[in-house]
Amino acid sequence: MPERKSAAPRVNDFTLKFANVNGSGSASANALVMKTIFRMGVPVVGKNFFPSNIQGLPTWYEIRVTRDGWRARSGRIDLMVAMNAETYARDLREVAAGGYLVYDSTWPRPNLHAREDVHTFGVPFAQLCTDNFEGARARTLMKNIMYVGTVAALIDIDLEVIRGLLAETFAKKPKLVDSNMKAIEIGYRYAKEHFQCPLPIRVERMDATAGHVMIDGNTAAALGCLYAGATVGAWYPITPSTSLMDAFRSFCARHRTDAATGRRDYMIVQAEDELAAIGIVIGAMWNGARAFTPTSGPGISLMEEFIGLAYYAEVPAVVFDVQRVGPSTGMPTRTQQCDLLACAYASHGDTRHVLLFPDSPEESFHMAVQAFDLAERLQTPVFVMLDLDIGMNDWMSPEFKWDDAWRPDRGKMLTPEQIAGIEKFQRYLDPDGDGIPYRTLPGISPKASYFTRGSGHSRFGAYTEDSAEYQDVLDRLTRKFGTAAKHVPPAVIDGRGATTAIVSLGSCDAPVREALATLRRSGVAVDYMRVRGFPFGADVEEFLAAHQTIFVVEQNRDAQLRALLTVETAVDKKKLRSILHYNGLSMTAGFVIDEIGKALDQGVAA
Amino acid sequence: MSFIAKPKVANPGLPRNDLGLNRRDYEGSMSTLCAGCGHDSVTAAIVQACFELSMPPQSVVKLSGIGCSSKTTAYFVAGAHGFNAVHGRMPSIATGANAANRDLRYIGVSGDGDSLSIGVGQLAHAIRRNLDMVYILENNGVYGLTKGQFSASADVGSKSKKGEANEQQPIDPVLFALALGASFVARSFSGDKEQLVPLIQAGLAHKGFAIIDVLSPCVTFNDHEGSTKSYAYVREHTETPVAADYIAPRQEIRVQYAPGETVSVPMHDGSSVLLRKLDPGYDPTDRARAAAYVQERAMKNEYVTGLIHVDTSRRDFHAQHATSDTALNAVPFERLCPGSDKLGKILAQFR
Numbered sequence: 043m044p045e046r047k048s049a050a051p052r053v054n055d056f057t058l059k060f061a062n063v064n065g066s067g068s069a070s071a072n073a074l075v076m077k078t079i080f081r082m083g084v085p086v087v088g089k090n091f092f093p094s095n096i097q098g099l100p101t102w103y104e105i106r107v108t109r110d111g112w113r114a115r116s117g118r119i120d121l122m123v124a125m126n127a128e129t130y131a132r133d134l135r136e137v138a139a140g141g142y143l144v145y146d147s148t149w150p151r152p153n154l155h156a157r158e159d160v161h162t163f164g165v166p167f168a169q170l171c172t173d174n175f176e177g178a179r180a181r182t183l184m185k186n187i188m189y190v191g192t193v194a195a196l197i198d199i200d201l202e203v204i205r206g207l208l209a210e211t212f213a214k215k216p217k218l219v220d221s222n223m224k225a226i227e228i229g230y231r232y233a234k235e236h237f238q239c240p241l242p243i244r245v246e247r248m249d250a251t252a253g254h255v256m257i258d259g260n261t262a263a264a265l266g267c268l269y270a271g272a273t274v275g276a277w278y279p280i281t282p283s284t285s286l287m288d289a290f291r292s293f294c295a296r297h298r299t300d301a302a303t304g305r306r307d308y309m310i311v312q313a314e315d316e317l318a319a320i321g322i323v324i325g326a327m328w329n330g331a332r333a334f335t336p337t338s339g340p341g342i343s344l345m346e347e348f349i350g351l352a353y354y355a356e357v358p359a360v361v362f363d364v365q366r367v368g369p370s371t372g373m374p375t376r377t378q379q380c381d382l383l384a385c386a387y388a389s390h391g392d393t394r395h396v397l398l399f400p401d402s403p404e405e406s407f408h409m410a411v412q413a414f415d416l417a418e419r420l421q422t423p424v425f426v427m428l429d430l431d432i433g434m435n436d437w438m439s440p441e442f443k444w445d446d447a448w449r450p451d452r453g454k455m456l457t458p459e460q461i462a463g464i465e466k467f468q469r470y471l472d473p474d475g476d477g478i479p480y481r482t483l484p485g486i487s488p489k490a491s492y493f494t495r496g497s498g499h500s501r502f503g504a505y506t507e508d509s510a511e512y513q514d515v516l517d518r519l520t521r522k523f524g525t526a527a528k529h530v531p532p533a534v535i536d537g538r539g540a541t542t543a544i545v546s547l548g549s550c551d552a553p554v555r556e557a558l559a560t561l562r563r564s565g566v567a568v569d570y571m572r573v574r575g576f577p578f579g580a581d582v583e584e585f586l587a588a589h590q591t592i593f594v595v596e597q598n599r600d601a602q603l604r605a606l607l608t609v610e611t612a613v614d615k616k617k618l619r620s621i622l623h624y625n626g627l628s629m630t631a632g633f634v635i636d637e638i639g640k641a642l643d644q645g646v647a648a
Numbered sequence: 649m650s651f652i653a654k655p656k657v658a659n660p661g662l663p664r665n666d667l668g669l670n671r672r673d674y675e676g677s678m679s680t681l682c683a684g685c686g687h688d689s690v691t692a693a694i695v696q697a698c699f700e701l702s703m704p705p706q707s708v709v710k711l712s713g714i715g716c717s718s719k720t721t722a723y724f725v726a727g728a729h730g731f732n733a734v735h736g737r738m739p740s741i742a743t744g745a746n747a748a749n750r751d752l753r754y755i756g757v758s759g760d761g762d763s764l765s766i767g768v769g770q771l772a773h774a775i776r777r778n779l780d781m782v783y784i785l786e787n788n789g790v791y792g793l794t795k796g797q798f799s800a801s802a803d804v805g806s807k808s809k810k811g812e813a814n815e816q817q818p819i820d821p822v823l824f825a826l827a828l829g830a831s832f833v834a835r836s837f838s839g840d841k842e843q844l845v846p847l848i849q850a851g852l853a854h855k856g857f858a859i860i861d862v863l864s865p866c867v868t869f870n871d872h873e874g875s876t877k878s879y880a881y882v883r884e885h886t887e888t889p890v891a892a893d894y895i896a897p898r899q900e901i902r903v904q905y906a907p908g909e910t911v912s913v914p915m916h917d918g919s920s921v922l923l924r925k926l927d928p929g930y931d932p933t934d935r936a937r938a939a940a941y942v943q944e945r946a947m948k949n950e951y952v953t954g955l956i957h958v959d960t961s962r963r964d965f966h967a968q969h970a971t972s973d974t975a976l977n978a979v980p981f982e983r984l985c986p987g988s989d990k991l992g993k994i995l996a997q998f999r
Contacts, residue, residue, distance in 0.1 A: 081999075255998035265994065271984040273976040274747045293994070297986045305972045307979045309747045314773040318740040321733065321770075325744025328731060329709075329752075330977035333744060347734050441995050444988040450981060483977070484745070485752050488705045488727025495732040505722070 051242035054084050054109035056120040058193065061133040062186065063126050065097030070211075071186040072103035073436070075193060078203045080256055080438065083248040085111040087552075088256070088436045089628055094281065094374045100129045107197075107245060113402070113437065113552035117630035120243050121196065123189050125167075127151070134160065142241060144192055146185070163237050165192050170228050175221075184225040191229025198240035200247075201230065257439055259432035260336070262403035263362055264289035265442070266410025267334055268297065271450050272360075274333035276311045276322035278341065281374045282430040283364035286336035316341035320348045320359065327358040328494065330483040332414050332450070334360040339368045339381050342388060349423050350389025351496040354519075356470070356479065358417035358453075361385075362410070362426045364433040367626045376626025377430035379548055382602035385425045386576055392516065396424045396526050397576035401551035404439045405574075406432060411448075412531065419453040420526050421481060429597070431549045431628045454480045461490045469503035470515055477522030523577055530575025533582050540567035543589040544638075545618075547573050547603055549628065550595050556631035561638060568638075573603070578611055586613040591646060593638055595621040597629060619646065654678040666702035674699045676723040681716055686838030686864030686879075687786050691723045693841050694755065694784070697848035698725055701896070709745055709752050713738040713767060716793055717759030717786035717864070736767025739774035742781050743965070749975040750966050753852055754781035761791050764800035764819045775828045775857050780964045782851040783859045785821050786838070788866040789877035796869035807874030820946065821861040826939040826957055832858035833938070833957040834892070837882050838865065840953070846921075847955060849894035853915040856964045863951060876949070885950050889927035889941065892955035895920045913958055923955060932957050 058075070062068035069090070076088045087106040093099035106116050124133040124145045137143055139159045145151065147164025167188050171181040194201060205223055212218040233239055264286050267275070277287045291310055298307045313319040319335045326333035337345070342363055352359050365381045367373040385397055396416055400406040409426050417424040454474075461467060461482060469492040470479045482490035492503045500511040501518070536558070537543075546554045551572050561568055571585045586592065586607065594604040601620040608615040621637045623629045654677060662670040674695045679688050698708065705727025712718035714735040721730045733741045738756050746754055763771050763785050774783070789806060791797040798806075801821065802814040825833045832854045836844040844862065851858030863882045865871050871878045876885075897918035911923045911932075923932060931937060938957040945952045972979065986994070 255995050257995075257998045261998075265991075269985050269991070271981050273979065273984065274744060276744065276747075297990065298984065300972070304970055306970050307972050307974075307976065307983060309966075309969045309971050309976060311743060311747065311777075311969075313740065313743075314769055317737060318743070318770055318773065321737050321740025322744035322747065325731070325741035325746075326748040326976075327744075328741070329745040329748035331744075331748030333748070348737065351734050442991060444991045446988050482729075484709050484729035485706055485749060491706065491727050491729050493722055493730040493732065495730075496734060497732065 052120070053244055053246045054107050054248060056243040057104060057106045057116045057118060058121045058123065058197070059105075059119045059133075059136070060103045060123045061126045061129050062101050062103070063128075064093055064095060064099050064101040066186060067183040068101065068103070068125070068186045071190050072105070074190055074204065074207060075199070076105045076436070077207055077256060078194075078199050079105070079107055079245055080251050081203045081207065082200060082245060083251050084109060084245055085250050085438055087113055087115065087438070089115055089431070090435055091627065092375050100126050109248060109250070111250060111438075112556045112631070114556050115553070115628055115630045117632035121193070121241070123193060125186070125189065131156070142196070142243070144189065144196070163192075163196070163233070165189070165229065165232055167229070170232065171225070174224070174228060180221075184221070187222050188225040188229035191226035191231075192233045194226065195230045195233035195239045196237065196241050198244040198246070201226065251438065253441055254438050255441055256436045257403045258285070258434055258436050259400065259403040259406040259428050260286035260364060260434060261289040262407040262439070262442070263336075263410040263426065263428065263433075264293060266407040268293045269444060270332060270411040270414040272332040272334050272414060273308050274311070274322070274326040274331045275308070276313050276319040276326070276333065276335050277337070278313050278316045278319050280316070280338045280341050282366050282434045283336035283338050283341075283362060285434065286362055286364065316344040317348065320345040320361070323359045323361075324348060324352050324357050327417065332360075334362065334414075336362040336364060338364050338366045338374075339384065340371065342381055342384050346389045349395070350391060350393050352423045353389065353393045353395065354391070355494045355496055356421040356481070357494065358421055359423040360413045360417050360426070361423060362428060365427065365429040373626050375430070377549070377628055378597050378624055378626060379427070379429055379550070380598040380602070380624070381427070382598070382606060385427065386606055394523055394577070396420060396422060396530060398424065398426045398530065399547045399574050400426065400428060400432065401548055401572065402432060402439060403437045404442060407442045409531070415451040416526070416529055418455070419451050419529060420478060420522060421453060422522070422526070427548060429549050435628075454478055456480055456482050456490065458486050461487050464489070467492065468501065470499065470501045470518070472518050472521070476525045477518050477520070478525060527577040527579045530577065530579065532579060533574055533585065534572040535581065535585055536570040537585070537588075538567070538569055540569045541590040542567065542593075543569040543571060543585070543591070544593045544595055545571050545573065545586070545603070545607070546595040550597060553629045553631040553634050554595055557634035557638065560631065560635050566638075566642065576606065576610070578607070583611050586611055586617070590617060592618050593621050593641070594618050595634060597623050599624045665699055667704060669699070669702070669705075671695060671699045673705065673727070674725050676726045679723045680719065682868050684867040685716070686788065686862075686866070687717050687720050688723070689838040689841065690784065690786055690844070690862050690864055691720045693844040693848060694724045696841070696845045697852065700845070701849055701852065703753065707752055709754050711738050711742045711745070711754060711756040713758050713762035715759045715762045715791075716866075717757055718762055720786070721757050736762050736765065737770055738762070739767070739770035739779070743774060743777065743779055746779055746781065746965060748977045750780070750971065751975050755852075756781055756783045758783065758785050760785065760787045760789060760799040760801040760821070764821065768800075768819070772824075772828055775825055775830045775859070777965045778831055778856040778962050778968070780855055780966070781857060782848060783857065784848070785859065785861045786864040787821065787861050787877070788864050788870050789875070790866050790870040792866050792869055803876040806876040807872070809869055809872055811874070820942070821859065822942055822952070822956060823939060825859045826935055826942070829935070829962075830859055830957070831856040831959045831962045834859070834955045835861040835863070835951065835953045837863045837886060837953060839879060839883065843888070843891065843953065846892050846894040850892050850915075850921040850955065853894065853917055853919045853921065854958070854960070855916040856962055882951065886953045887945055887950045888954040889925065889930035889952065890932050890954045890956070891924040891926060893922040893924065895922050913960060915960065921955065921958070933959060935959065
């Protein structure tokens with residue numbers, strides 16, 4: 043039987059986990075804890091594990107306190123706040139040896155002492171709420187806010203910072219500040235009186251969060267749409283992309299609405315389905331407005347026919363795919379990178395699309411802006427590949443910067459003056475040799491008119507069933523895709539001349555970076571490349587060619603990034619070894635270290 | 649179809665409209681449909697309507713889905729941009745295009761195959777949005793391009809060319825549109841240009857979704873004895889309770905009508921539609937009665953044609969969204985982007 047001894051003191055380096063019932067108001071309590079630690083200048087990572095349900099199912103929230111500023115989950119739980127009787131047994135199991143567990147001791151729990159190596163703290167939250175608050179709803183909500191006080195005492199969080207946050211949240215309802223603070227103080231006092239506070243795992247003020255914000259990727263992408271000048275948003279609600287349009291709507295209500303008249307410089311259309319949502323985007327961009335749709339895997343499946351039309355008829359479109367676990371309905375509230383192939387080759391016939399892979403909310407903001415430029419420059423659909431982890435979790439992020447000199451790149455769009463100066467407009471020529479034709483907008487001049495069609499067309503835009511005319515256009519589209527490779531953002535490369543490397547993308551970056559540091563500290567020489575766009579550029583080819591053993595780390599079962607690399611580059615596929623994570627939870631650094639460690643033990647790499 | 653390239657030379661004696669354009673300026677490329685196809689007559693009616701309204705060709709946007717009818721957008725107003733979308737999905741393209749630029753006139757052409765099967769959902773929601781466009785549904789009860797299958801508008805008992813009778817209930821686009829609250833519902837016949845041209849003009853003047861169901865026989869697959877969408881059958885089975893005349897802004901009404909015979913419906917652009925009641929008891933502004941009337945006549949194997957329902961009070965798509973008067977594709981970037989100072993303030997909420 044292991045001893046119940048305390049872990050070594052770990053200031054600003056531990057993980058808390060809250061086990062709750064969803065719909066009980068726990069989300070705001072947990073966010074309050076995280077935000078308070080952040081305000082105390084200590085870097086945090088927050089991960090929400092929630093069910094596809096409105097009320098009653100288990101939900102968890104993990105907060106990693108990380109003085110080194112890591113961005114991934116740690117993989118170990120030091121303090122569990124076990125508020126859900128249904129999941130109590132497994133929550134207890136998850137606590138690291140020497141760790142701590144807080145539970146509601148109002149009712150006895152039969153398996154309470156199943157572990158001797160975990161310190162358990164019983165707080166009669168329900169009883170304390172009954173004693174101090176009136177009304178069933180208030181008592182339930184206050185139970186959750188009360189544990190914030192207990193946790194604050196245990197890990198030494200500043201109550202004044204909490205009070206300040208509550209005052210901001212409830213600026214218009216000061217009464218709520220008082221009732222919430224009352225509950226917090228009850229929980230705080232109880233811990234102080236009954237337990238030895240603080241624990242060896244505790245928070246100490248730092249100054250490592252200045253110039254940073256806590257923001258999720260969907261909100262950041264919506265902000266990017268606002269700044270890029272998008273005016274039309276069309277969508278069909280789907281988890282986990284819904285909050286992107288919610289955020290766009292609230293930014294536009296504030297920044298795109300005439301205060302005097304209420305008239306709007308934007309339109310958000312809730313479509314009847316994803317088939318219509320992408321149609322609306324294509325129609326709007328064809329007609330010169332910047333338009334986008336946020337969706338997830340099932341939406342991508344539904345949009346495919348229209349995506350093929352936009353590819354072939356060369357109409358710009360911007361799609362945000364906030365990826366979730368598939369196939370089919372899958373697990374809508376869990377994360378994965380499982381739509382890489384579906385998006386890269388969406389639709390029937392020979393189609394290939396431009397993809398962007400942000401690793402964080404900050405890149406989601408910038409890549410959202412870039413997506414509109416690329417879509418208009420290349421006259422083709424562009425996919426911004428977020429995932430639930432980036433899209434819906436709050437990430438500590440450097441404040442985004444904006445260059446006021448920036449103007450949208452509308453690409454090769456003829457102005458009325460240019461049209462007046464030409465004899466005849468032809469839609470699908472390649473005068474510049476980069477595969478990109480010139481386009482015109484409706485409404486300008488009868489000389490500018492052309493017919494957009496998904497049926498076979500010649501370089502003049504005319505209907506054709508002539509083999510040579512058809513191939514001529516298809517081959518130009520291949521040239522255009524080559525041009526796209528020069529326009530997508532370059533890979534981020536951390537090369538130190540090693541022969542072994544990791545290649546990854548998107549939200550894998552956070553755990554991979556941490557793993558990389560650990561591996562290097564232990565003497566393993568390993569380089570790293572994070573791809574940020576598709577089609578792959580020359581930099582990706584060179585990196586692959588320069589390394590002997592390449593671990594491809596991604597979050598899906600079928601090694602979709604590896605598949606793309608083998609199909610779209612000259613790499614010898616034997617060099618590529620997959621590290622795959624697809625259980626729906628955000629990957630930890632420990633997972634990457636273990637997997638690479640195992641491979642190295644088997645003598646895989648140098 | 650003809651393989652001869654369409655001559656571009658126009659007779660200098662042709663009448664010209666207010667823009668100095670003649671009818672030929674509103675034509676498009678040569679039709680590739682079968683000789684005698686009803687759709688070509690509808691195309692001619694659209695050409696006539698646009699010519700008479702003196703619409704700048706570039707002010708028109710032509711939209712269609714997939715099928716014989718959807719091909720026809722290439723056959724009128726060559727100076728307008730056209731968009732041939734995917735099957736049944738033209739309404740969403742129209743929605744996006746209209747969202748981007750409220751200043752243009754949107755003419756959609758679809759068929760019963762395109763609109764009433766895969767497209768029925770998108771049609772329904774375009775009606776619900778009261779999207780400002782004219783939606784012409786060229787209705788022949790049959791799939792032409794795939795050679796003669798029944799469409800969803802085929803009547804019970806109507807026979808295919810091979811003699812097979814349809815047993816499934818038809819979707820009547822007029823009743824469908826009335827049920828969904830369409831603000832302008834009309835029906836006509838491709839063989840009745842005198843009725844169709846003013847209906848198209850009234851539809852263009854209407855601020856909102858104007859659907860015109862045009863019975864347009866398929867000469868190749870559905871013009872035989874036993875079909876309820878043949879030229880002969882439609883000619884003998886139409887009834888028009890209300891005829892519509894389009895009256896341009898400031899145009900004088902020359903014909904005198906007896907009191908109670910006509911109703912003038914003012915349109916937002918200053919024009920009006922003069923309704924001549926051929927059935928004195930009919931009230932086209934009463935949606936429920938209109939639907940009942942159409943249904944009663946259908947039971948007697950009669951197609952009700954003319955302007956069946958109009959409601960100019962309903963707010964269109966842009967009014968519902970309170971969009972600015974400036975077309976969204978023309979709002980200056982400086983008005984759209986809040987700039988770096990505001991970004992700092994926005995981000996401060998996330999600290």
